[in-house]
Amino acid sequence: MDLINFREANFKDIHQIVDLVNISYRSKDLQGWTSEANIIDGNRINYEQLKKLFKEDSKLFVMFSSQELIGCVHIKKKYNSCYIGMLTSHPKFQNMGIGKKILKLAEEFSIKNYSINTFEISVLSLRKELIHFYERRGYKLTGERDPYPIDADVGNPLSLDIEVLHLRKQII
Numbered sequence: 287m288d289l290i291n292f293r294e295a296n297f298k299d300i301h302q303i304v305d306l307v308n309i310s311y312r313s314k315d316l317q318g319w320t321s322e323a324n325i326i327d328g329n330r331i332n333y334e335q336l337k338k339l340f341k342e343d344s345k346l347f348v349m350f351s352s353q354e355l356i357g358c359v360h361i362k363k364k365y366n367s368c369y370i371g372m373l374t375s376h377p378k379f380q381n382m383g384i385g386k387k388i389l390k391l392a393e394e395f396s397i398k399n400y401s402i403n404t405f406e407i408s409v410l411s412l413r414k415e416l417i418h419f420y421e422r423r424g425y426k427l428t429g430e431r432d433p434y435p436i437d438a439d440v441g442n443p444l445s446l447d448i449e450v451l452h453l454r455k456q457i458i
Contacts, residue, residue: 290349290350290351290356290387291349291350291351292347292348292349292387292388292391293347293348293350294345294346294347294348295345295346295347295348295358297337297340299346299348299355300333300336300337301333302348302355303336303346303348303355303358304331304332304333304336306355306356306357306358306374306376307330307331307336307358307372307374308329308330308331309376309377310374310375310376310377311323311326311330311374312326312327312328312329312330312441313377316377316378317377318375318376318377318378318380318381319380319381319415320374320375320377320380320385320416321377322410322413322441324444325410325412325413325443325444325445325448326410326440326441326442326443326444326448327441327442327443327444328440328441328442329440329441330440330441331372331440332439335439335440339360339362343362343363343364343400344360344361344362344363345360345361345362345395346358346359346360346372347359347360347361347388347391347392347395349375349384349387349388351379354376355376356375356376356379356384357373357374357375357376357379357384357385357388358372358373358374358388359371359372359373359374359388359389359391359392360372361392361395361396363396363400363402364406366401366402366403366404367402367403367404367405367406367454368393368396368400368402368404368405368406369405369406369407369408370389370392370393370396370405370406370407371407371408373385373388373389373392373407374388375388385419386423389423393405397457402457403456403457404454404455404456404457405425405454405455405457406452406453406454406455407420407425407452407453407454407455408450408451408452408453409450409451409453410434410448410449410450410451411431411447411448411449411450411451412445412447412448417451417453420453420455421453423455424455424456425453425454425455426453426454426455427451427452427453428452428453428454430451430452431449431450431451431452432449432450432452433449433450434448434449434450435450
């Protein structure tokens with residue numbers, strides 16, 4: 287793989303990020319191990335939703351290989367913690383350590399730039415492999431759970447038993 291470039295996203299990146307996130311999570315044709323296409327129908331994010339993430343104490347980062355967008359992540363400072371969301375790697379670049387690298391860079395940025403003591407992540411309950419991915423990186427299920435956010439315009443669940451589970455990682 288060519289030289290990897292990780293940087294803060296800007297408004298010019300929005301369309302590419304929306305495409306990447308929707309392909310990575312919801313494409314029926316190009317499915318990687320992070321695909322939700324079999325459990326959620328519809329887009330994960332749209333242009334307007336992504337644009338709203340550009341605000342104070344909220345950062346979007348992108349990762350390119352040459353000129354191709356291969357990953358992204360969103361971090362949001364909340365009091366003494368940092369929420370990490372939308373961690374995405376393109377399906378054709380999965381199983382190459384990109385997701386681990388993006389997560390590590392997001393955590394390092396958060397520790398360096400924010401006064402925090404925990405990280406928080408949310409995962410769909412049916413995504414056992416993703417829960418295990420985060421657990422291997424020190425995240426623990428909190429026991430907190432929420433219903434799938436039907437009204438958030440992030441797709442429609444194909445099963446009624448999907449919940450959002452919360453994980454937390456303490457910073458040592």
